[in-house]
Amino acid sequence: MACNTVLEALLDALGEDVVQFGERIAYRRNADWSGVPAAQPLAVLCPRTTQQVSQALAICHEYRQPVVVQGGLSGLAGAACTQEHDIALSLERMNVIEEIDEVSGTMTVQAGAILQTVQERAAAIGMMFPLDLGARGSCTIGGNLGSNAGGNRVIKYGMVREQVLDLEAVLADGRIIGGLRKMVKNNTGFDLKNLLIGSEGTLGIITRAVLRLRPQPAAVATACCGLADYDSVTALLCTAQQRLASGVSAFEVMWPGYYNYVLANISGLKPPLPAQHNYYVLLESMGTEPERQQADFERLLQECLETGVIEDAAVATTQRDALDFWSVRDAPAEFPVLMPKLIAFDVSFSIRDIGQAAQDCAAGLGARWPGCTVLVYGHLGDGNLHLIVDVPGAAAETVEQVEALVYGLVNEYNGSVSAEHGIGLKKRNVLGLTRSASDLDAMRAIKLALDPHDILNRGKVLPDRY
């Protein structure tokens, strides 16, 4: 049958089961957690197989139809938001865990699998999938890979790209690339896997992946430390990494403005330490030997107290304590309620520069907008800083001015405008602060080579030429 429109062609090939439009999609969210406004898509495709994804993209490629791939819609940069005239392709039905290979330490999953499900299935066989982040209950492996998700355990296990051995993806014209090989070592030509990971749906749609599992830690030690200055913070990091047999699995730093704010404004939080320090570090080490892990950890902290690296420390003696400490670090989930107009940053610097860079940001913002709130915290072991800025009674243009100030400092310190959230729609106009014009040209050339009609996540990631 000859089809006049892309929707007819899609319906003809995939049927009403897969191709949903009109009233059937009216209820759907098409925005993510970024705050970027989203338009109603022309249709939502819900394929059940890689083959159906391939058929769908081949048709959209032929009709020059833009397609936005969607996972759990928990992104913070707007990469999954549909714009006018887009078709959405949701991987929600491709959520099967296809195989667990205990000997090889791998799990083969479809891209729509929920992160928490993957974590639980790994734990059930005494192993661990180390990626962890707040959206675990709704985010999908495909979204995690598309955005190269980070989270709290990067310091020990790396970004999600280091947790994936192979993947299968569909290119814009429907061709299927990659595979499901289970090897750590596979030096056979260009690394298309890592090119797809972090490309936020602009180069291909990831459909399946082989995840790498790790041994489940048998013991976790957690402490909250108070420190006097930034040199002490980096000294603690260095000492803990050198001395703890199992290394450091989290090194979360909270500046006093943050610490005092969350304890004053969020009910139910217990202060691990009195509010009298210049830096607070949530230190965690995941180990293999329950009986010795805690003693070693406490001995290290005792030595750091004696040498003056830390001023004080509260060590978790129960799992409840550890959860209480983490509640203080995870408090930002409440920020949007407390500060509806907050401006949030996810940036990175070298570890050496973070202390000064954070100070410059806070000082610059305070001088320009007296009375503004600036909360600073982050995954310091990875150079990743989160800044929350709230300017009471701010005008609409204030957001841009605040961003200009912070991103200007990021540029000055040779940092990155996006540590772990990606670029999407929200940061494409500042991408050029971290990537050079030649980098952007190379990216555009690759995009054009793999998606000549620019149908995949059109208008995302790459800035317009100027």
Place this chain on the structure above:
Amino acid sequence: MACNTVLEALLDALGEDVVQFGERIAYRRNADWSGVPAAQPLAVLCPRTTQQVSQALAICHEYRQPVVVQGGLSGLAGAACTQEHDIALSLERMNVIEEIDEVSGTMTVQAGAILQTVQERAAAIGMMFPLDLGARGSCTIGGNLGSNAGGNRVIKYGMVREQVLDLEAVLADGRIIGGLRKMVKNNTGFDLKNLLIGSEGTLGIITRAVLRLRPQPAAVATACCGLADYDSVTALLCTAQQRLASGVSAFEVMWPGYYNYVLANISGLKPPLPAQHNYYVLLESMGTEPERQQADFERLLQECLETGVIEDAAVATTQRDALDFWSVRDAPAEFPVLMPKLIAFDVSFSIRDIGQAAQDCAAGLGARWPGCTVLVYGHLGDGNLHLIVDVPGAAAETVEQVEALVYGLVNEYNGSVSAEHGIGLKKRNVLGLTRSASDLDAMRAIKLALDPHDILNRGKVLPDRY
């Protein structure tokens, strides 16, 4: 000045200091360790700066002049061999260690820096650059990155791509991409870094890199274990990873044919164990606590003896012992002398499949060429197997037949034709066994997008279309 030839243009721009030809290059090697024959290049360029690399490539791009980048010439796939009409570009003068940042744990180096120099400079400040391989004294960081080098410590630290935070590279037309940022987290657009790493000089010339340093282990425990069957080998791997606080830093498996051959044919080797086992495992754990490391390690082995996972174990009590154990594993350096016509393989499989795959290879080769020597060993924790095949009195076509048999089994087991050595010239015709036609098409599209005149390492990695 108008230049008639590419050499004139290069001389005009860069001078005789950089552009060397005629008698000045007659002494040079232009072949690597692969055995691939190399032609004398038209000229050898020895730039001193990234800017000079950029100028050189811009001119070669304009003149459609093929360029082969060279580092330490220790590659095993022929990627650095010059062919007829090539110009060689050597990074030997760009060997400076530009900066060590102890707080951030980074070392910024030029691509011509020798691996061993990097290792020693890291050790001098109590840190470690974990990449290690036999060619350490001559191979360069640029070559390590170009080929995504592996080596013995991948099981703990990952391939070299996981040891690099950022890099600078020159594209075919002279544009400089990338940078020297020191962050673990930097999700800003397509991952050009990982695309360049492992592309074997076909997409760009890596000129500088920011390497990630790790804490120097304070203690190393080493043992050689004898095991009865392959299930015991994977059980030992799993147990050691779960139980040893600092994890496993090497898990090298030697099949009995290998073990018996090296002890019988290479003088000076001491057998760690009597030659009565079906598998030998060189197990190593790098830890942080000298006083406890050895006791924990021995306790684990004692338990494995009691549960029957291992049949016997020799534990190194001195550094001399450990070196002796490693000498047995490092014996292949002598193989070319003992078997001048050996056929060597660097392949990978899932850990689950390796035992059966190795058995199938040995059985298939033995049936087809009775009396042939087949030696099997490898980095089993990474799924990486090395096979050495020697067919006495073999005809010239035997090499192809042996390769067809082994690569056929690699394909059958969904393995990889190159685990860590890369593709170069030597394996381009079997690349299609591990990568699909769509993968190869995508690679070609990327190559054309970034190097439209195909000047960079022409004819390497990608097979001709057929």
